[in-house]
Amino acid sequence: MGDTPGGRLGEPTLEEQIAAYQREFQDLDPQVEKIVSALSRLNRRMNVAYSRQTAALGISNAEWEVLKALVLSGAPYRMGPSDLAKRLGLTPAAMTHRIDRMVTEGLVTRERDESNRVRVIVELTPEGRGMWLEAMRLASGFEEDLLQDLSAEERTVLGEVLTRLLRRVEHAQPDAGGRLSDLD
Amino acid sequence: MGDTPGGRLGEPTLEEQIAAYQREFQDLDPQVEKIVSALSRLNRRMNVAYSRQTAALGISNAEWEVLKALVLSGAPYRMGPSDLAKRLGLTPAAMTHRIDRMVTEGLVTRERDESNRVRVIVELTPEGRGMWLEAMRLASGFEEDLLQDLSAEERTVLGEVLTRLLRRVEHAQPDAGGRLSDLD
DNA sequence: GCTTCGAACTTTAGCTTTGAAGTCTTCAGC
DNA sequence: GCTGAAGACTTCAAAGCTAAAGTTCGAAGC
DSSP: OOOOTTSOOSOOOHHHHHHHHHHHOSSOOHHHHHHHHHHHHHHHHHHHHHHHHHHHHTOOHHHHHHHHHHHHTOTTOEEOHHHHHHHHTOOHHHHHHHHHHHHHTTSEEEEEOTTSTTOEEEEEOHHHHHHHHHHHHHHHHHHHHHHTTOOHHHHHHHHHHHHHHHHHHHHSEEOTTOOEEOOO | OOOOTTSOOSOOOHHHHHHHHHHHOSSOOHHHHHHHHHHHHHHHHHHHHHHHHHHHHTOOHHHHHHHHHHHHTOTTOEEOHHHHHHHHTOOHHHHHHHHHHHHHTTSEEEEEOTTSTTOEEEEEOHHHHHHHHHHHHHHHHHHHHHHTTOOHHHHHHHHHHHHHHHHHHHHSEEOTTOOEEOOO
């Protein structure tokens, strides 16, 4: 499919979008909407960038996520399919198939745990680890370019504020209507 | 499928994750990684929250996005399938099917443009517009809760910095390796 | 020791999306 | 006014996902 070369993905600009929101839905804080819209668009763009990079290496974004989970689990880079599924937010069924593909591509191996034959062990191959390293080099380069214009202080504040927001979503329990209430 | 009630989605904490990155990939600026990881996790959480809310209203997130595009296009809330597809980043084929479903649910209507019979016009129904309004009320409530702890100044800075980052991704042309170079 | 339960994974069926091919309409050139 | 090309959508086959129903193994109770 296609992202337009010019950069626009068929979207209005952020400013146009916020104006449209205010036109269609009056009781909306434009500042809140600006932050939320920017967050979501920024994330979409970043994912497009990551996809391009992993595609250039010959793997899919989905495979990259598996490699990432295995690497971050630390040596010896082993996890069970259901742990991986939980980590990536997939169903076990999807995990089975994803591992199938990655085994045939030589990125991971799958073997039964002989000490407990119900379990399966997925292990990163050296090829898989190398692939992750390459992808990581590309990704971190992109990330540094992205944040390049931010001053040291801006980076600090941004990191701190985002972490605070994250903690709020992760620890707050949404009620039936989806409102967040404090827990900590 | 499942998000754990406790809030954790099978992930390590942000701090654990950053430590793991540094262990496995030395030349990485932890501050950059903190910002990027927090951004991506925050976004994932927000999407989970939105999904819960739209599900409570009986529509899918996918359908909500179509409603949003139509409403933001302004009265009379009409768009062609391919415009919608571009706007949402889908293929025309997917758009066809998605519209099929929404027509049977009464959220939109589809008719041929009689002045140019190649074109099709998708138009929001009053039910569709009402659905969007309800979803919007829930979403904006959630968003205000999310940003509740931020001071006025923090909001201003956050909005400004995110907008700057967004402009950078949207206007910069990535090279073959995915690096961003300045254009403006 | 047999049975039952539960855990971990796989299989199956159905849905949504993509990519490619197909249809129908318009428009430009002859 | 015919023909060819381009545009807008739809149809079709295949990939990847979810939910639910197996399957297999281990552990606990009788």
